[in-house]
Amino acid sequence: MRNMTLAARAELSRRGFLKTSGALIVGFSVAGEFAEAQFGNAPVTGSPPPNQVDSWIAIGADGSVTAYSGKEELGQGISTAQAQLVAEELSVPFHRVKLIYCDTAFTPDQAYTSGSQSHPANFNHGNLAQAGATAREALFRMASQHFGLPVEQLTASDGVISLKSDPSKKVTYAQLVGGKKFNLALDPNAKRKDPKEWTVLGKPIPSPDLPAIATGRFEYVHNVRVPGMLHGKVVRPPAVGATVMSVDESSVKDVPGLVKIVVRKNFVGVVAEKPWQAIQAANKLKVTWTPGAGLPAQAEFYNHVRTLPKRDAFLVDSGDVEKKLGEAAAVVKATYLHPYQMHGSVGSSCAVADVQSDKATLWSPTQGVWYQKSTVAMILGLKPENVRVIFRRGSGCYGLNGADTVTYDAAILSQAVGKPVRVQLMRKDEMAWENFGPVFVMDERAGLDAQGNIVAWDHEAWTPGLGNRPGTSSPGNVVTGFLAGFEPDPFAPRSPAPAPTAFNNNSNGVPSYLAGRVGGAAKGTGSVTGERVLVHNVLSPFWTGPLRSPARLQNTFAHESFMDELAAHAKADPVEYRLRHLSHPRVRDAVMAAAKAANWKSRPSPINATPANRRTGVATGRGLACVAYEGDNGYAAMVVEVEVDQDTGKIAVKRIVVSTDAGPISNPDGLRNQMEGGALQGMSRALGEEVTWDDQKVTSFDWRTYHSLPLGFAIPKVETVLINRPDEEATGAGETTITIIAPAIGNAIFDATGARLRQIPFTPERVKAALAARA
Amino acid sequence: MSAITLKVNGVAHALDLDPTTPLLYALSDDLEMRGPKFGCGLGQCGACTVIVKGQAIRSCITPVKSVEGADITTLEGLGTVEKPHPLQQAFIDESAAQCGFCVNGVIMTAKAFLDKNPKATDAEIEQALSTVLCRCFTHVRMHRAIQKYAKAVAK
Numbered sequence: 001m002r003n004m005t006l007a008a009r010a011e012l013s014r015r016g017f018l019k020t021s022g023a024l025i026v027g028f029s030v031a032g033e034f035a036e037a038q039f040g041n042a043p044v045t046g047s048p049p050p051n052q053v054d055s056w057i058a059i060g061a062d063g064s065v066t067a068y069s070g071k072e073e074l075g076q077g078i079s080t081a082q083a084q085l086v087a088e089e090l091s092v093p094f095h096r097v098k099l100i101y102c103d104t105a106f107t108p109d110q111a112y113t114s115g116s117q118s119h120p121a122n123f124n125h126g127n128l129a130q131a132g133a134t135a136r137e138a139l140f141r142m143a144s145q146h147f148g149l150p151v152e153q154l155t156a157s158d159g160v161i162s163l164k165s166d167p168s169k170k171v172t173y174a175q176l177v178g179g180k181k182f183n184l185a186l187d188p189n190a191k192r193k194d195p196k197e198w199t200v201l202g203k204p205i206p207s208p209d210l211p212a213i214a215t216g217r218f219e220y221v222h223n224v225r226v227p228g229m230l231h232g233k234v235v236r237p238p239a240v241g242a243t244v245m246s247v248d249e250s251s252v253k254d255v256p257g258l259v260k261i262v263v264r265k266n267f268v269g270v271v272a273e274k275p276w277q278a279i280q281a282a283n284k285l286k287v288t289w290t291p292g293a294g295l296p297a298q299a300e301f302y303n304h305v306r307t308l309p310k311r312d313a314f315l316v317d318s319g320d321v322e323k324k325l326g327e328a329a330a331v332v333k334a335t336y337l338h339p340y341q342m343h344g345s346v347g348s349s350c351a352v353a354d355v356q357s358d359k360a361t362l363w364s365p366t367q368g369v370w371y372q373k374s375t376v377a378m379i380l381g382l383k384p385e386n387v388r389v390i391f392r393r394g395s396g397c398y399g400l401n402g403a404d405t406v407t408y409d410a411a412i413l414s415q416a417v418g419k420p421v422r423v424q425l426m427r428k429d430e431m432a433w434e435n436f437g438p439v440f441v442m443d444e445r446a447g448l449d450a451q452g453n454i455v456a457w458d459h460e461a462w463t464p465g466l467g468n469r470p471g472t473s474s475p476g477n478v479v480t481g482f483l484a485g486f487e488p489d490p491f492a493p494r495s496p497a498p499a500p501t502a503f504n505n506n507s508n509g510v511p512s513y514l515a516g517r518v519g520g521a522a523k524g525t526g527s528v529t530g531e532r533v534l535v536h537n538v539l540s541p542f543w544t545g546p547l548r549s550p551a552r553l554q555n556t557f558a559h560e561s562f563m564d565e566l567a568a569h570a571k572a573d574p575v576e577y578r579l580r581h582l583s584h585p586r587v588r589d590a591v592m593a594a595a596k597a598a599n600w601k602s603r604p605s606p607i608n609a610t611p612a613n614r615r616t617g618v619a620t621g622r623g624l625a626c627v628a629y630e631g632d633n634g635y636a637a638m639v640v641e642v643e644v645d646q647d648t649g650k651i652a653v654k655r656i657v658v659s660t661d662a663g664p665i666s667n668p669d670g671l672r673n674q675m676e677g678g679a680l681q682g683m684s685r686a687l688g689e690e691v692t693w694d695d696q697k698v699t700s701f702d703w704r705t706y707h708s709l710p711l712g713f714a715i716p717k718v719e720t721v722l723i724n725r726p727d728e729e730a731t732g733a734g735e736t737t738i739t740i741i742a743p744a745i746g747n748a749i750f751d752a753t754g755a756r757l758r759q760i761p762f763t764p765e766r767v768k769a770a771l772a773a774r775a
Numbered sequence: 776m777s778a779i780t781l782k783v784n785g786v787a788h789a790l791d792l793d794p795t796t797p798l799l800y801a802l803s804d805d806l807e808m809r810g811p812k813f814g815c816g817l818g819q820c821g822a823c824t825v826i827v828k829g830q831a832i833r834s835c836i837t838p839v840k841s842v843e844g845a846d847i848t849t850l851e852g853l854g855t856v857e858k859p860h861p862l863q864q865a866f867i868d869e870s871a872a873q874c875g876f877c878v879n880g881v882i883m884t885a886k887a888f889l890d891k892n893p894k895a896t897d898a899e900i901e902q903a904l905s906t907v908l909c910r911c912f913t914h915v916r917m918h919r920a921i922q923k924y925a926k927a928v929a930k
Contacts, residue, residue, distance in 0.1 A: 075874030075911055206870045213875035214863040216810025216850030220876065223809045231804075256776065256793070275804055276796045279816075346814050346822055346910040347876045395814075396874030396911045427815040669870055673916065677873055680912035703819040703908060711881060712905030715914050 047109035047370065053138070053182040055108045056131030057086065061179035063159050063172055065090060065097045069128055070110025071118035072102040073209075074367070075396040076734045077670035078118045080207045084667060085123060088193055088201040089132025090139075091156040092173070095208070102369045102391035112368040112469065114399070114546060116633055116732020123666060123730035125188065133190035135182060142176040195664050195726035204669035221392035222350045224363045226420040229352065230259055231275040232413035233282035235268040236429050236479070239292025239696035240541060244268060251286035261285065262416040267483040269409060271417050279426070292696040295541050302337050302441050305462045308538035312497035315509045315533040316518055324456035324530035328447025332569050335443050336558035337759040340436040340691035343547055344706060347395030348430045349402030353410035354420040359386040364407040365394025368469065372404065375475040376411050379484060398681070399437070400469055400478070400545035402430040408480035431706060432698040433479040436691055437547025438463050438540060440554035444562040447530065452570025454581055456530030457514055461555065464540030465491075479543055491539050505631030508552040508739070509533045511559040512628050513581040525584035525628045542691070542698070548681070549735040552630060553742070557760065560625035560743030564605065564750060573602040574624050574747065587628040589723060590637040590659045595624065597721045598639035598657040605751040615771075619644045620654075621752025625743040629736045635661040635723075636736035638679070640744040641716075644752045646771055649764030653683055653716040653745060661723035662733035672720045675737045679718055682741035684709040688761050707761075779839050783808070784852030794840035799823045801839050802849060810850030810879050814908070821880030821907035825849050831887035850879045853886065861927060862886055865920040873911035880907050885921045893928045900925060 048055035048068070058066045067086040073079035083097040090097075101107055110121060122128040140151040143161040147154070147169065155164050162170035172178075195202065212218035237243070244266050252258055252270070257277035262269045268287055272278035296304045325331050352363040360382060366372045369389040377384040389407075397403055406425050414421040440463045447456040467477035467488040475481030476488045503510075503518040510516055514531040516524020524531075549556075567577035575595045582588050594600075600622070607621055608614070621644070626637035641655040656679050665671055688707035692700045700706040746757040755770035779792050781801060790805050797816075802808045802825070811834050814822030818833040825834045826848040854860035859867060862882055872878050881904065888903040889895060895903070900921055909917065 075872075075876075077873070206867070207872075209875070210867045210870065210872060211856045211859060211863075213872050213878055214866040214882065215854050215856050215859050216808070216879060217856055218809060218875065220809070220812075222812060223803075223807075225807060274796075275800045276793060344910055345876075346820055346874075346908050347812055348815070350813075393874070395876035398910070424813055427817060427819075673870060673873060673913065676915045677912045680914055681910070684912065702817055703815060708908055708910065709912075710905055711907045711909055711914055711917065712901045712903070713914075714901065715918060718915050 047104065048107070050108045050127065051186050053131050053134050053184045053186060056128055057135045057182070059173050059177050061174060063096070063174035063178060065092055067097055067099045067128065068107040069099060069101040069122065070108045071122055072113045072367070072391050073393060074113060076674060077207060077667060080205055081119070081666040081670060082122060082128060084201045084203070084205055085129055086132050088198055089129065089136050090159070091136070092159040094200050094205055096159065104369050104373045104389045109370045111370070114367050116629065116735045119662065119666065119730045119732055120633065126186070129192060130186045130188065130190060133192045134184060134187040137187065137190045138182055138184055139173055139176055143171055146171050146176065201666055202664070203667070205667060206669070219392065220347070221352070221363055221365045221394045222347060222424060224352045224392055224422070226352055226354055229420040229422055230271050230273060230417060231278040232269055232271045232410060232421045232423040233278040233426065234409050234423065234429055235270070235282050235285055235287055236433055237266065237289055237292070239289070240295055240698070241293025242289040242291065245288040245290055248286040252281045252284050255281040255284060260417050262413055264412060265483065265485040267412060267480060269413050271413050271421055275424070295693050295695055297695070298693055301439065305439065305441055305464050305538055308464070309493040310462070310495055310536035310538050311491065311493050312495045313535045313537070314497045314500045315505065315507070315535065316500055316503065316514065316516055317532045318517060318530055321456045321458050321530050321532040325445065325447040325458070328455055329450045330448045330569065331445060332448065332566055333443070333445045334562055334565055334758060335441070336561060338440040338442070338554040338557060339760060340439050340542060341547060341685055341689045342431060342434055342436050342691055342706060343398045343401035344431065344708060345395040345397055345401045348425040348427050349394060349406040350422065350424040351403070351407040351410040352420060352422045353407070353414035355380060355411060355414040356418070358382065360388070360411060360414070362387070362389045362407055362411060363392045364389055365392060365397065365403040366407055367397065367400070367403065371470055371472055372407055374472045375470045375481070376407065378473065379408055379475050379481065379486070380411055380415050398548040399550065400435045400547070402434050404470055405433070405478040405480040408475060408478070408484070412480070412484060428701040432701040433543065435467055435478060435543040435545030437550060438465055438544040440551070442555065442558035444558055446562070446566055448566065448570060452572060454513060454528045454566060457511060457528050459509065459511065459533045459558070460536070461509065462536045462538060463551070463554070464538045465544045466540040467543045468545050497534060508555045508559070508627065508630065509535055510631070511563070512587055512626065513563065513578070525587050525631065526581050527583050528581060549739045552627070552735065553682070553739045556625070556627050556739045557742045560627070560740060561746050561756070561758065564623065564743070564747040565756065568605050568750070571604045573604055575600055576602060578624070578626065584628060586635040586661050587626055590635040590661050591624070591626045593659040593721050593723055594637035594639050594657055597659065597719060598622070600624070600639060605747065606754040607751050616646050619646055619752040621748045621750070623744045623747025623749070623751055625740040625747060627736060627739050629732060629739060632731070634731040634733055634736045636740060638737060638740045638744045640741065640748045642745060642748040642752060644749055644767065646753060649767035649771065651687060651745065651749065651762055651767060652714060655717045655719070656741070657719045657721065658737050659721035659723060660733060660736055661725055663728045663730040664726045665722055665724045666730065668722055671722060671733055674734050675720045676718045678734065678737035679741050680709070680715070682738035683745065686742035686745050686760055686762055688763070690761050779843050781839065781842070781847060782844060783847045784849060792839055794838060796839050798825065798834040798837045798839050798842055798847070802834060808849055808851055812876060812879055814877070814880070819906070820877070821884055822877055824880040824883040826883055826887050829887060829890060831884045850883060853882070862921070862924045865924040866917070869916045869920040869923065871913055871916035871920040873913050877907070877909040881909065881917050889925055889928055895925060897922060
């Protein structure tokens with residue numbers, strides 16, 4: 001059954017969770033429930049049929065192999081791994097495989113490239129992997145006919161099939177099928193290569209894009225140039241909720257090169273011949289806006305969200321949590337707070353659109369070319385079949401950054417002038433208006449028995465959402481679509497929550513230590529049977545959407561910090577205490593592997609639990625956190641060692657040891673790169689990143705006001721421990737380590753000082769406040 | 776608009792530009808160069824860095840008029856795909872990129888710094904990169920690549 005879970009999930013992600021589950025109404029971002037899987041993702045017409053080998057693989061007359069994928073390269077390394085996969089299944093050298101991904105005119109519709117779904121989607125039982133295996137068996141059958149010998153007597157290497165008994169007797173793939181179609185359906189029984197036989201997969205092959213990137217030759221979407229192309233800039237409202245009253249075109253009449261002012265409802269933009277002219281026009285254009293709608297005070301926001309109309313959902317409810325808490329020897333409570341954070345791509349988002357009277361071509365860094373195809377068609381009033389979206393790599397996105405919205409900007413401006421238009425957002429246009437990773441307010445309660453074992457765990461979370469990925473039909477889920485007149489998906493309050501009908505821990509709302517009993521079966525990764533997880537979705541004043549490890553990261557911050565509090569209450573070693581309540585072997589192994597590599601010494605936290613411990617100067621400590629990502633899509637644990645300057649409140653992370661189990665390792669160096677980057681990006685989010693606002697507008701809109709760790713910070717030692725599982729399913733790997741670093745740091749701070757951090761980011765002020773609050 | 780000559784990677788280009796145009800737009804749009812990149816347009820992230828008179832400068836906030844006639848070096852000017860500069864080769868060898876968008880700023884900032892300070896310590900290199908951003912946080916590999924190059928230069 002495990003084998004079905006991820007393949008089935010990938011299929012759900014493809015088809016859209018809503019359509020298959022029937023459990024949710026269309027619409028509002030239920031980040032606490034199924035943040036990545038719940039879009040209206042009906043396949044968009046016009047893509048090659050995914051059940052045909054020819055949709056995925058073509059062998060050229062020269063023996064070259066072209067592979068087509070619907071999962072794109074965002075910097076996460078999946079293009080290299082996919083080319084390795086095809087080379088492996090077809091027994092050709094890596095460099096002979098050309099991978100084409102995410103062009104709506106050519107490649108299979110694989111929905112979004114998101115949510116740690118590419119590795120499971122294309123490396124398990126269907127799609128690209130199965131196309132490769134099917135093609136390989138077909139080539140063997142053709143060779144068998146060619147030689148008049150059974151396939152058992154043949155062997156393949158380097159794109160050549162030869163006789164095992166006489167290697168001089170051979171036939172090339174090009175001779176067998178070069179330049180022709182396979183005309184063959186994907187065979188679910190085609191046998192994949194055994195990982196033990198891998199010669200290309202499983203190897204640390206570097207990205208073939210690296211030389212071009214390092215020497216400034218790589219074509220990002222920012223470098224796409226189309227003949228006759230003009231340059232557009234947008235003029236966003238000065239305040240959230242402000243609408244256009246009037247636009248004074250005479251204010252820019254002196255700007256050279258200006259082509260057109262474009263106003264569509266509350267969307268305002270300019271088009272000019274050159275980028276600098278467009279920037280000057282956008283800056284000078286006099287637009288009169290209504291006042292903003294007003295924003296709730298940031299200082300009170302975490303309390304404010306508790307008071308809003310809510311849509312409730314239970315992820316698990318054993319029905320006896322209150323009774324068990326009442327009978328417990330001790331009850332521990334804590335509240336954890338996570339701010340809005342942003343994707344903050346280093347390059348602000350860019351797209352090029354060429355809209356002609358009845359058709360459009362777009363070069364976009366979107367994670368979902370098919371959804372851009374259908375929603376751009378809606379915005380432009382074109383037939384979807386007349387819209388082509390070509391993915392071009394942008395700056396790393398980490399989720400729904402400005403990629404979709406800037407594609408709409410370019411489309412609207414290009415249509416208005418009837419010429420190709422390139423739009424690159426200015427920094428503020430992106431940072432003040434992107435779909436932020438949402439706030440989470442999380443109450444944790446647990447009951448312990450006399451031995452300190454957990455008998456009941458209650459998690460209740462509030463999270464505000466507005467908009468989301470656009471899906472097939474909601475361009476109003478991002479700012480440009482909304483300004484141009486489309487509504488975001490509606491919000492439908494619902495309380496009380498219905499009883500859960502199926503266990504789904506996609507959001508990691510359910511702590512790893514719970515049994516996950518829904519409908520009789522226990523599908524969680526832990527042993528605690530007194531369990532309740534209740535999520536309240538409320539409306540956000542800002543756009544929200546998936547940001548690397550959406551909801552999983554916030555929930556895991558609370559769960560893993562709280563687990564540490566429970567271990568401390570029980571005076572137990574945090575590793576031993578976790579293992580005591582974890583039943584799933586893979587997350588247990590991840591914990592033990594990280595602890596072993598970090599030379600973890602068993603003892604309770606904090607390190608000096610006596611009142612005589614030092615209260616000033618630098619204190620050192622270690623902390624651990626772990627996750628079963630999305631319940632079953634990757635396993636990781638991390639040990640962090642920190643120094644806490646108790647006088648300044650500054651945190652210095654000195655060492656990170658992180659283990660990851662993502663199934664069979666497709667590319668160990670690619671995996672390490674993701675683990676290292678995830679850990680440090682998570683560290684930046686944990687220590688400094690927070691969206692801020694005043695009563696009208698977002699006030700964190702550049703790198704002075706939104707605090708990302710630069711390259712120049714004292715980088716901790718990062719040690720990666722890879723757990724290879726050749727006999728298991730491929731899982732996601734890009735979001736596991738970022739999910740666990742904030743609690744690992746917080747737990748290390750507690751270990752060092754006895755002070756507990758419950759609010760992200762761990763700024764020096766918050767650390768000092770927590771230190772001052774120590775008993 | 777006025778006639779402005781920019782000397783980029785040893786080649787003089789006669790351009791017709793508003794003299795207040797930031798150098799970045801001349802490089803990336805008029806000359807269609809792919810090395811220097813628009814990151815923030817505010818001089819805060821480093822993605823647009825080029826080397827002028829041995830100094831790493833932020834081309835997104837540098838008017839073309841102010842660098843007219845000066846030797847401007849971009850990432851393309853260091854090396855090619857076939858023959859990368861040793862610092863570029865170190866980045867390739869260490870797989871020191873994810874999305875790669877920031878690589879221009881990291882390499883150009885490190886190059887200018889190490890040219891002037893060939894015996895710099897690791898801490899000094901970190902300091903030199905204190906205002907360069909990589910949002911994929913490929914920091915471990917980038918520092919490894921720079922240190923590898925720095926050690927070779929120091930010899």
